[in-house]
């Protein structure tokens with residue numbers, strides 16, 4: 497029994513302190529994530545970190561401002577139509593609404609049954625005057641309901657270590673039984689350079705999203721958009737020869753717009769896959785251009801991302817469709833699985849060679865379809881109706 501001096505204010509009831517007072521000693525990690533202690537809790541009484549991040553569908557992470565009554569009104573009816581609802585406290589919430597947003601999120605979380613939909617929040621940046629109160633108030637009030645805390649403007653693994661320890665302390669104090677996961681936004685040049693270390697910084701790491709607007713500013717890119725392409729970033733077809741045999745540089749030539757985000761997304765996907773966590777595209781700011789939005793989302797899906805952000809209700813349907821394998825892909829994948837028998841060797845299917853490696857790609861799609869069908873009855877009916885010839 498550890499006696500506390502009478503002058504110490506022990507504050508509200510704290511399960512971890514009670515257990516400590518009762519002589520219970522738990523293994524924790526006092527170091528900054530030494531390899532052997534990687535999976536030890538970072539505070540006495542904090543829940544055991546997960547060894548594997550659950551593959552919960554998260555095709556769209558839908559952002560709403562909890563201080564905006566019109567948006568808040570729409571949240572209950574969005575439950576079940578979107579995989580993740582995220583109460584945003586950071587950029588896009590006005591400075592004089594920060595506290596309303598935090599309180600609004602607490603109220604929504606307490607009063608809403610989220611069913612299969614995950615509840616995430618994006619806290620303010622680590623250098624802001626709000627972040628400490630965000631954590632101190634959200635975790636005790638709604639920590640048991642919060643699945644993931646998204647951390648903006650992550651610079652390196654030390655930012656994740658900082659959040660990791662605070663979350664452990666707050667979880668212990670509040671008696672939270674399931675660990676809250678952490679999602680980093682890749683929106684600084686140093687963050688991109690350190691993305692592998694960020695992905696591996698903590699067993700809480702659930703995933704990483706691209707933050708193209710802040711990243712562009714931090715890198716001093718000469719763009720003014722929130723994600724998407726740029727007409728000036730292009731490759732031009734070679735000039736044809738003119739009558740005099742030299743290149744006619746003024747002749748009409750095809751131009752091919754390139755993807756400004758390809759390098760960063762590919763780097764992020766590799767870092768996430770290597771760490772066993774999930775990569776996401778981020779925001780597409782041109783809300784009216786649903787066609788280009790779909791293209792950007794599909795590029796990310798093909799490269800390995802599991803989801804994207806939705807800023808406006810109309811982007812949810814696009815994300816749900818793009819990040820669910822198509823009927824054609826599932827039909828083909830199931831044919832390959834059937835044709836490959838025990839999964840070894842090579843076969844010909846429709847004039848193409850299939851082998852162990854193409855089978856593995858097909859299994860990625862089949863597994864994803866099963867995970868999505870488990871939470872999306874309409875999609876399940878669509879996949880169930882596929883006939884493999």
Ligand SMILES: CC(C)(COP(=O)(O)OP(=O)(O)OC[C@H]1O[C@@H](n2cnc3c(N)ncnc32)[C@H](O)[C@@H]1OP(=O)(O)O)[C@@H](O)C(=O)NCCC(=O)NCCSC(=O)C[C@](C)(O)C(=O)O
Pocket residue numbers: 559560561566567568570584587588681683706707708709710711722778779783806807808809
């Ligand atoms: C774009 C905006 C201003 C257009 O808002 P609007 O009201 O002008 O649009 P609307 O088409 O007129 O809206 C129709 C209805 O839908 C509602 N509505 C509209 N949006 C939502 C929503 N998200 N959730 C729920 N409801 C929504 C809206 O309130 C309205 O309700 P009403 O019919 O009753 O009048 C608005 O959609 C919005 O503020 N969206 C969220 C923006 C946001 O969260 N930005 C931050 C993420 S991006 C970012 O931070 C960058 C990054 C990663 O950090 C980096 O790259 O660096």
Ligand SMILES: [Mg+2]
Pocket residue numbers: 587648683707709710
């Ligand atoms: Mg940002």
